[in-house]
Amino acid sequence: MNFSDLDLHPSIQAGIDELKFVECTPIQESSIPHILEGHDVAGLAQTGTGKTAAFLLPLMDRLLRSRDAANVSTADVVEAPVKEGPPTKEETSRPIFKNWRKSNFILVLVPTRELAEQVCENAKLFGTRAGLRASAIYGGTGYDAQKAALKSAVEFIVATPGRLIDLYKEHLVDLSQVRAIVFDEADRMFDMGFKDDMKYILRRIPKERQFLVFSATLNFDVLNTAYEFGANPVEVNVSRDQAKAENVDDAIFHIGQNEKPQFLLSLIQKYQPKQVIVFSNFKHNIDRVTKFLTANGVPALGISSLISQAQRTRIMGMFKDVGNDRNVLVATDLAARGLDIRGVDMIINFELPDDAENYVHRIGRTGRAGANGRAFSLVSDRDVEALQRIESYLGHKVTIAWLEDSDIVKEYKPFISETTHQRSSWQPVRDQRPNGISRGRRPADFLNRKSQDRNGQDRNYQDRNYQDRSRRTQKGGAQQGGPKAVQNAGHRSRPKSNFQKTGYTHRPHSKAQVRPESAANQHRTSFAARTAPMTAAVESNAHPDGMVAKVKGFFRRIFK
Numbered sequence: 001m002n003f004s005d006l007d008l009h010p011s012i013q014a015g016i017d018e019l020k021f022v023e024c025t026p027i028q029e030s031s032i033p034h035i036l037e038g039h040d041v042a043g044l045a046q047t048g049t050g051k052t053a054a055f056l057l058p059l060m061d062r063l064l065r066s067r068d069a070a071n072v073s074t075a076d077v078v079e080a081p082v083k084e085g086p087p088t089k090e091e092t093s094r095p096i097f098k099n100w101r102k103s104n105f106i107l108v109l110v111p112t113r114e115l116a117e118q119v120c121e122n123a124k125l126f127g128t129r130a131g132l133r134a135s136a137i138y139g140g141t142g143y144d145a146q147k148a149a150l151k152s153a154v155e156f157i158v159a160t161p162g163r164l165i166d167l168y169k170e171h172l173v174d175l176s177q178v179r180a181i182v183f184d185e186a187d188r189m190f191d192m193g194f195k196d197d198m199k200y201i202l203r204r205i206p207k208e209r210q211f212l213v214f215s216a217t218l219n220f221d222v223l224n225t226a227y228e229f230g231a232n233p234v235e236v237n238v239s240r241d242q243a244k245a246e247n248v249d250d251a252i253f254h255i256g257q258n259e260k261p262q263f264l265l266s267l268i269q270k271y272q273p274k275q276v277i278v279f280s281n282f283k284h285n286i287d288r289v290t291k292f293l294t295a296n297g298v299p300a301l302g303i304s305s306l307i308s309q310a311q312r313t314r315i316m317g318m319f320k321d322v323g324n325d326r327n328v329l330v331a332t333d334l335a336a337r338g339l340d341i342r343g344v345d346m347i348i349n350f351e352l353p354d355d356a357e358n359y360v361h362r363i364g365r366t367g368r369a370g371a372n373g374r375a376f377s378l379v380s381d382r383d384v385e386a387l388q389r390i391e392s393y394l395g396h397k398v399t400i401a402w403l404e405d406s407d408i409v410k411e412y413k414p415f416i417s418e419t420t421h422q423r424s425s426w427q428p429v430r431d432q433r434p435n436g437i438s439r440g441r442r443p444a445d446f447l448n449r450k451s452q453d454r455n456g457q458d459r460n461y462q463d464r465n466y467q468d469r470s471r472r473t474q475k476g477g478a479q480q481g482g483p484k485a486v487q488n489a490g491h492r493s494r495p496k497s498n499f500q501k502t503g504y505t506h507r508p509h510s511k512a513q514v515r516p517e518s519a520a521n522q523h524r525t526s527f528a529a530r531t532a533p534m535t536a537a538v539e540s541n542a543h544p545d546g547m548v549a550k551v552k553g554f555f556r557r558i559f560k
Helices: 010-018 026-036 051-069 089-093 113-127 144-151 161-169 186-191 195-202 220-228 257-271 283-295 309-320 356-363 381-394 418-425 466-480 483-487 498-502 532-539 547-558
Strands: 041-044 105-109 134-137 156-159 178-184 210-215 234-237 248-254 276-279 300-303 328-331 346-349 373-379
Touching: 010 051, 010 113, 026 041, 026 051, 026 234, 041 051, 041 220, 051 105, 051 113, 051 178, 051 210, 105 161, 105 195, 113 134, 113 156, 113 309, 134 144, 134 161, 144 161, 156 161, 161 195, 178 186, 178 195, 186 195, 186 210, 186 220, 195 220, 210 220, 257 283, 257 346, 257 373, 283 300, 283 328, 300 309, 346 356, 356 373, 356 381, 373 381
Parallel strands: 041 210, 041 234, 105 156, 105 178, 134 156, 178 210, 248 373, 276 328, 276 346, 300 328, 346 373
Antiparallel strands: none
């Protein structure tokens, strides 16, 4: 089927002709008629088959016809060639958005910032001649530009769930004005933890709206959420028999973990791809792989969640530029969903993804729009379980490939291992303090003292900031010029413990015995005074049993 057979709005058809799009892809041919009829749709198709145009073009057609029917001013619309002849039966019978207003808009939710920018660019591209405006809303950037775009009453808002909810809570987005909502890569949003956010948004948009879901992989949880909120989507599945794209040749290399850098460099130098994306499971591994390739004469760019949004946008712009000198992009799975980069003819998985569906999305970055592509995966003993899940999902074994000994690079600068990279990039911070005291440790003389009494109470130091308290004591004594200044000269004073403040010379057995010295207690004699006669008798060996002599003899025999 050709686009001209769909009888789209003249402004939309003019934009399609300018882009030289003639024939519809299978997902477009199957889903666009249902969307034009106002039905909810759940579209499942392979990567690179034009799913974005499959929902943008029919929604634009419905919007323009609704706006024309509501007599909304179109003074800013660029004049398009008017189709001659009476309207066709399809044009007159198609349902429209009833009572379309300037404040109404169509909401597209996406999982990543890069995908939001790409869908927004496609919306602007298709809607230029029709005067349709689109705005991308996502986190990691300032609010000012996005707030200004929202105030201009755009027709399409492409957003990530988190930033959209932030703007909604600030009363900058009115979700009650949504007339159609699209979940692009919905299963990925669920995997990233956006399920609750998506339900939060669905509860606040009108029930009379069109609901569309598109992805290369859909799970039951996504469809269950659609049914939960009153949607009844028509399921359009054009990839039921084959999960991955037909024009992508994928293969694996069984190698050791330490051989992966060598094989990565060898594959790039053997095939000399125009553009290649290297996927890694770990964001901390991106920088090491990038530096390894660059050091060995293969300029590379790295993108992950560790860098700012401005840097990510700049790197993606450099990689998409046809005349760039860096044709290798090292990325995590944030670049595995929805990104349409023309010219990528090779994908290399440095590690196999844990999720089998991500494998399909990764290799789907090549072989787009009917072109051929290659996808290689470096498999070590750490990737065996992931390989089993992938082959079970695909329904067949992945082809095993190998490199001739002459194709393997022998001389190259070594790959920075994880341990070496951590040691070079991170060093423990040592806290230099006076008197040899380090962070979290007490002075040595403090550790030598017994710090608790029999009841477990802190006996020596009631204040943890021992040094500061000592300095205050020394300073106060020196200013007064009393005997404390002489006593504290050259050493720190020790705060009195609880039992020392009471005046007792013996250590109390309980807090109840600790009483201040008073006239009522003057008649009490000390423990030493009451036991003095017995002590004198024992020491003079006057005791009838000769206890001291026996004890001394006992210890002499033991320690002899």
